[in-house]
Amino acid sequence: MVSKLKINSRRELSKRDKKIFGQFLEHFHRQIYGGIYDPTSAFSENNGFRQDVLEALKRIQVPIIRWPGGCFVSAYHWKDAIGKQRTPYFDKAWRVEESNEFGTDEFIEYCLLLGAEPYICTNAGTGSAEEMSDWVEYCNLPSEGKWAKLRIENGHPAPYKVKYWSIGNENYGHWEMGAKDVKEWGRFVRESAKMMKRVDPTIELMAASISDLDWNLDLLREAGQYLDWISIHDYWDKVQENNDLSDYETCMAYTMDIEQPILKTKYILGSLGYLGKIRIAYDEWNLRGWHHPHVNSGTEDYLTPRDKNDINSSYTMADAVFTACFLNQCLKHSDVVGMANFSPIVNTRGAIFTHQEGIVLRPTYFVFELYTRYLGDIIVDSWLSESSIFHVDTANMTKSIPNVDAIATKRSGSEGLRVALINRHPDQAESVTVQLDSSIQYSNAVLYSVVGDSKDAYNDIGKEHVRIIEQHLNWKIPSDLTVEIQPHSVNVLVIK
Template sequence: MKVHINEKRVLGKRDKMIYGHFIEHFHRQIYGGVYEPGSPMSDEDGFRQDVLEAMKKIKVPVLRWPGGCFVSSYHWREAVGQKRTPMFDKSWRVEDPNTFGTDEYIKLCRKIGCEPYICTNAGTGTPEEMSDWVEYCNLETEGKYARWRIENGSGKPYKVKYWSIGNENYGSWEIGAKSAVAWGELVRESAKMMTHTDPGTELTAAALTDLEWNINLLKNCKDYLRWISIHEYWDGINQTNDYADYGQCMAYTKDIGHSIDEIRGLLTAMKLEKKIKIAFDEWNLRGWYHPNVHTIRQGLTKEEYLYPRDENDDNSKYTMADAVFTACFLNTLNRNCDIVGMANYAPIVNTRGCIYTCPDGMVLRSTYFVFDLYVNYLGDIVLDTWCEDAAAMEVKNKQGDTVPVDSVDILATGFSEGKGLALAAINKEAGEVRSITLSIPCEEKDGTMSYLANKVSMYSLSGSSTESYNDIGHMDVKIEERDLGHFHADMVINLKPHSVNIIRIGD
């Protein structure tokens, strides 16, 4: 397969926030995950130091919190100040001690150096409650909530720029679900009060690929919103934990960006594509396992609805399928950098996260290293590419149908600061090596070709099989670096089966 790259054909500059993450009060994401006071592995503020370092290594740019479905019955006032009031979380049916609240979350963001992104309660909450939260976080001294923050030890405002009105309020599973008409009206009034409190906020609101819902939302709120929020979990196994196998996961990569395409079309039709961007603020290959809780018939015993959540902790299930799929979606986000300005992998710690914790340490799952590759080695200027004689393969989806998909997914990038090229090259084949030939126009400068004799480095993530995974005492998936010598015209590079690769040419 010949890959044609022309540095003059620029698709756009991607925002680093597309490599964002998400954390929710579900299972062990907060308590026993990132936050574990009393643990010998935690710092003086109760944060797991190993987790903080792992998050800093992948330069988490933005962290969405506190939900997720959790937020739709969450009242932020109960989790600030000296006296914390435990709450029964009606979404996940557990008691939350509220020891991790707004102040702890902001402290977490500052420790890892990321932007906070707060999702508000649009289920049982009110526009006033949402705007009071903005006051607490962003006003200097005006108002009782700003003064309450000062009383709680934070003299300077938190300056939270990004706020989401609601989570998945279109869904029957969400506490406080709304109709399309009611949603447009609620978001408008909430946005009005929030921007009156702090005009510097950037607001998004829950949406999906539904025409009626989005038209009602945008007709009512287009003047207030800077973002529109969408979510997607391709392998929806919330009730069954029936994991798609490797081939079935590759079937999901066909038309992987359909949600983006549909929302782009609507924004363009309403002449909003220059004003409102997409925040893909929850995404993962697989849905979280939580049976008998987001259903009409609820589980009666904890054996039915609570304890099964521990099965999310089985590290052997997070294989190269997850890594390859994740890389394919990151390629898609990059290619849509003109309209997608933020994305949040859900979650970052435990459940289906890329970091797993236990009392004695942590495990970096296969998906963690995908973010490591993309954040630390790929460029930010997205270039157009054309693949000649592109290879294809056929896989079976979960319904047993044959699905044709491309074998190789290529993304080419340059650097806004510095020279050189970086390619993300994904081989989806389960067992076959795929070769790519790089065709890059090289202008003559002083009698030499601009990329000739430049060093070529390759950073590869793969495993001994498609089922390779990492666990305590078991490290089968990691990044390997190779020196490929110096670039030459029509250079051929071999991609291992089921691998994610970053190829760096030049500086």
């Protein structure tokens, strides 16, 4: 069966925010130290930043980075990580000593070098509203007050002008330091937001949330007037304790569950009158959760198992295809989803892996490269018909998975089309006929594809089995355009 994609390019649905291609960094394992920051590496300059990582991130046009966590932030005190005298402490989230060598000033410098917006997540666990507002003062006030003056003393005379701030991280969860209940959270966010926006009324504020009615009812009733965003998180392959990764087919079943939390959160915002006023930041997401077993154990090794996150064979075309399906949902709902932060960007489950001799670009990296380089910013109306399906048996039920997932875009000021086409099927190529508006004159078409030698293909040191290929299509204009997309592939069709 040939899948048919009908596109009404005249009907523009929304304009996507480039922040949906955002990234995330936490002080966990080798994301900061040995990841983006490694003064001992031959790839680092005097500032300690690995230049090979920096250049790779520039290639995918990272728009925004969320930092410093994550669970880490809920017992993090930023004042110990500025200036010449850094105070190490024992990080109770991950049970390691944190040197505080990389702090606010280093993070801002890194964002400036990268050309990305800094997004700071604050300590709403063991921290206070005053500590959060002092952080805004340090970053954003020109010279008023103790903390702005200290920034100047530390060698940074110009304010950092950090626009995006989050109150907390997963404070609804029992695993978080300083977890809060529903009633505590709304009032805490309100009082924190008041102080932060008194320091700088121009900042945009998020609050840790979840796609849950009760949590959001209280949060929005108490603090909605101060918020610009609410933050939600998800990992679908939950392997925190046991690193038994789901196979390709199960990961495709997970793609059918991406949209639900977006819709649920959107409906909650709408029911309380906040659609168009508060947007969704999916500011921590990945297919696979981070592996960190025994974190509460007094007898079992909780550090060494974290190295399993660095096994490159874990990251296959399943990760690439899932990532593309996730981004397609963000694009589809870009009227309300304005930010998403892949968790994390370097090491752990990241798109980039660092080692002594260089870096490995994992399959997810190429999806970001494909989408940021070739897709457009205007989402136009499109729909699939006659698409084939395959079936996956999960623990709870048999799921029907459409072979093809698609979304159509164009760039501002252009009639050309840029269509994301994903083939979820593990081993079957798929033909897609794109039905175009006959009133628009098109000239040529190019298909850019992230492909792997098999559904389990991965990249490793000295091995690149996943890559981007380019194909100029033989198309008899003005007939409809039929393209064949490889199995387990992510594609962007550019029609000029």
